[in-house]
Amino acid sequence: MAATGRRSVNWGRVVTIGIPYLWLLIFFLAPFLIVLKISFSAPTIAMPPYVPVWDSWDAIIGHLSDLDFGNYEFLFSDPLYLNSYLNSVQIAGISTLLTLLIGYPMAYGIARSSPNWRATFLMLVILPFWTSFLIRVYSWIGILKTEGVLNTFLLWTGIISEPLIIHFTPTAVYIGIVYSYLPFMILPLYASLEKLDLSLLEAAADLGAKPFTVFRRVTLPMSLPGVAAGCFLVFIPAVGEFVIPELLGGSSTQMIGRTLWSEFFQNRDWPVASAVAVLLVLVLVVPIVIFQRVAKRGGAG
């Protein structure tokens, strides 16, 4: 549609771009600015429970002195918040690595299967992704509980004599994240492994490279875009995860998503919840920008 681009005013074009653009500006970008604004206001017991910092954006400059950094000072003074940030990044990071270790051989195996099997295997990977996230997390409670399916089975076989305590520990959170996000890792890995030219592998093998060397020197480097895309797709949402730590980790794992939730719903401290959100966005902004670069390159190639 290059021809339309050269016309002076094209209303069809304006409407096509304008409608989704405006929608995202109003319901995606503006909300962030509102969160930013409220994070600088002092809490009050009222509805809404905060003191507005300024009423119009024109007055921003004049009111800079009204900005209340108290919420941020509070976040940095209470180790609870710093710990939840560090905890979230650590749990998300380790889970991402585990997901990669499980997902890579699966993606590679699918890519090496015959075309008929490939379609079936891909379908099997995608099917859980379409199944309710909440229900998949819930299904692990029944398995991991002290009197759950796993313990009953292990006690019955005699492998253990005491039930394992897994539910409401960080281990359960790792299992939950790896399980829930595995399809997000396999799909981009598969996409990049599928494009791999097999003649390159044969060439390397003909030149005397051992299978592992072929993998390390040819397959792995060529699948790195898929590795990057998969890791970001798992890591970024996992940092802010709420459902998994809430249902599987309980009080044993304070991740930032749970902290934000309880500030908002239990403490009803909206300014602090907003400040937690702003800092979470700051933690994630670098990985998100890198992810968008990777995604764009993947889209172009």
Place this chain on the structure above:
Amino acid sequence: MKGPGLFLKVAMAVGFAFLYAPIIILVIYSFNESKLVTVWAGFSTKWYASLWQNQGLMDAAKISAGVALSVSTLASVLGVLAGFTLARMPRFLGRTLFSGMVLAPLVMPDVIIGLSLLLTFISMSLDRGFLTIVIAHATFSMCYVAVVVQSRLAGFDTSVEEAAQDLGAKPATVFFRVTLPLIAPAVAAGWLLSFTLSLDDLVIASFASGPGSTTLPMKIFSSVRLGVTPEINAIATILIGLVATGTVIYSLVLKRAAAQRIRAEAAHKG
């Protein structure tokens, strides 16, 4: 070509067992006579029967279905426009910002989207309820639709659209008569994806909903917090069945589209 080796085969078997075992166990225990999750007391469908008596759960299911239908339709329209813009309009003011806003919601944690939308609704004095959940869900769903539509459009060159234009068709006519039929499978996939995303969402709906608009995931979540019950297993099994049916339909649509594409390409060459 060599197939996967033994190591890869074992990895796949273990991986798929890991993906499916919890779902299978969940479905099996939905037919358990006993209320205890671990004790098998014989086959029973009584938990399915008791679902129909659970008024709160049924109301929540109705609200969720209504929300999901509205969301998938709204998100499809917005997502097609956004995907078309990304794929076919290489230059316009603020394109980088636009593509950033389309990609960011795909990875943005739910708690942030939920909190920021809630604060927006309050500052706009919108009453929280059905409408605000639809707006919130449509906002992130449209981005998924946009990505699906964009990648479908990237697979077609513009020659057919240009030919129609050269023959005198107006841009709107080209869009509705040429482009839209080409991307129909992607739009169908995007519609289904939005539907399931909306039906599934707990966190954003919790922020965006008001009194009287409790969605099914919110209802499930509050009863899961109190403990595992076979009733939840039963409703989970129904949802899994619906999704499995949807996925089969979706893959049939894709297969038909692929067959059509092959036929079209053959006709083009011939």
